[in-house]
Amino acid sequence: MNWILRLYPSAWRRRYGAELADLLEEMPATPATAADLIRGAFTLHMRAFLDRVAPRQVTAGGPPMPTHRLQRHPTTSALVAALIAAPTAVFVAVSFLAYQLELPGMQSWLQPFMDGLAQAPRIVDLYLLGAPFLAFLIAVLPLIGLRMERVNGELRVTLALRWRTLNLIVLAVCVLVGGFLVSHLIVEFLFERP
Amino acid sequence: MADRSPSSDPGLLLLISLSGGPKHGHAMLLDVASFAGVRLGPGTLYGALSRLEQDGLVEALSLEGRRRPYRLTDAGLAALRGRLTGLNAAVSIGLARVGNR
Numbered sequence: 370m371n372w373i374l375r376l377y378p379s380a381w382r383r384r385y386g387a388e389l390a391d392l393l394e395e396m397p398a399t400p401a402t403a404a405d406l407i408r409g410a411f412t413l414h415m416r417a418f419l420d421r422v423a424p425r426q427v428t429a430g431g432p433p434m435p436t437h438r439l440q441r442h443p444t445t446s447a448l449v450a451a452l453i454a455a456p457t458a459v460f461v462a463v464s465f466l467a468y469q470l471e472l473p474g475m476q477s478w479l480q481p482f483m484d485g486l487a488q489a490p491r492i493v494d495l496y497l498l499g500a501p502f503l504a505f506l507i508a509v510l511p512l513i514g515l516r517m518e519r520v521n522g523e524l525r526v527t528l529a530l531r532w533r534t535l536n537l538i539v540l541a542v543c544v545l546v547g548g549f550l551v552s553h554l555i556v557e558f559l560f561e562r563p
Numbered sequence: 564m565a566d567r568s569p570s571s572d573p574g575l576l577l578l579i580s581l582s583g584g585p586k587h588g589h590a591m592l593l594d595v596a597s598f599a600g601v602r603l604g605p606g607t608l609y610g611a612l613s614r615l616e617q618d619g620l621v622e623a624l625s626l627e628g629r630r631r632p633y634r635l636t637d638a639g640l641a642a643l644r645g646r647l648t649g650l651n652a653a654v655s656i657g658l659a660r661v662g663n664r
Binding site: 392401412 | 587588589592604605606607608609610612613614629630631
């Protein structure tokens with residue numbers, strides 16, 4: 370029945386997993402026990418989600434369990450952000466190759482798509498423009514640990530930043546793509562508008 | 564009607580159990596079953612225990628073999644006393660009202 374423990378948040382499992390596995394060895398493996406474990410895993414994920422605003426750290430006894438790591442999944446966030454930003458990134462990359470570097474054949478290959486895009490609903494433009502910024506937020510939030518606590522009546526706010534390579538790569542792509550789009554819009558607005 | 568009795572509150576049951584002295588997980592399950600007649604599941608037990616530890620109401624002790632005992636903290640004792648006093652007041656009032664009918 371130990372496979373069910375894999376459903377638990379990884380930081381929680383590192384802290385309590387061995388104890389819980391030890392306890393399971395002393396209990397009969399029944400459907401009720403399995404259901405209780407699954408419900409417990411679900412509850413912990415929900416609790417972690419709801420506790421996001423006020424991360425706390427458990428240090429007594431076993432190894433430290435930074436609870437805010439339960440609440441955020443940086444890798445998942447990075448992958449979601451990458452998926453959101455991907456259409457814009459591809460669009461910008463292909464446009465750059467075709468219109469800035471003027472690779473042979475690219476413009477004629479791309480032109481039907483650009484014509485279609487010109488006829489597409491406004492929401493498509495908005496998505497292509499907004500996606501890098503939305504993706505940036507999704508990728509960056511799990512890297513920020515904001516702790517708010519009241520000490521002797523005073524509110525103390527501390528900010529901790531975490532390093533996750535995948536998130537940083539996605540952030541860099543978002544900045545590049547978003548920067549390219551914004552600079553392109555500015556140039557178009559200032560110099561190319563009749 | 565949903566069961567709001569103390570027996571439906573695993574955290575309270577664990578605090579009561581630990582007020583009798585430090586215990587590891589399995590001992591807590593047996594103790595709760597003996598005084599409350601409630602069989603906590605392992606997921607419920609460790610979910611509640613991690614919450615209590617996170618709130619500073621219980622603390623883990625050094626491993627004893629493969630088992631890690633837990634004990635009540637001063638804050639846990641105060642919280643338990645407050646909860647039981649509140650429950651006791653409600654029970655007393657309830658019993659008095661029931662007795663008057």
